[in-house]
Amino acid sequence: MQFLGTFFWSFLLISLLNYVVSAVQNVPFDFMVGVYISVAVSVLIFVLSSLIPDGPAPEKH
Secondary structure, rough: HHHHHHHHHHHHHHHHHHHHHHHHHOOOOOHHHHHHHHHHHHHHHHHHHHHOOOOOOOOOO
């Protein structure tokens, strides 16, 4: 479920950003560019979340 939620929100936000930037720059909106970038961002988020440890950092004495 976390994979679908992450992809959904990255897809939604990146497609919105893609639409706004293409409108401001007066270039045609390409839907698939947003899909490709959101897949890449989702994979990057999954990789980064697997590298970050779940437990608290040990205290230094």
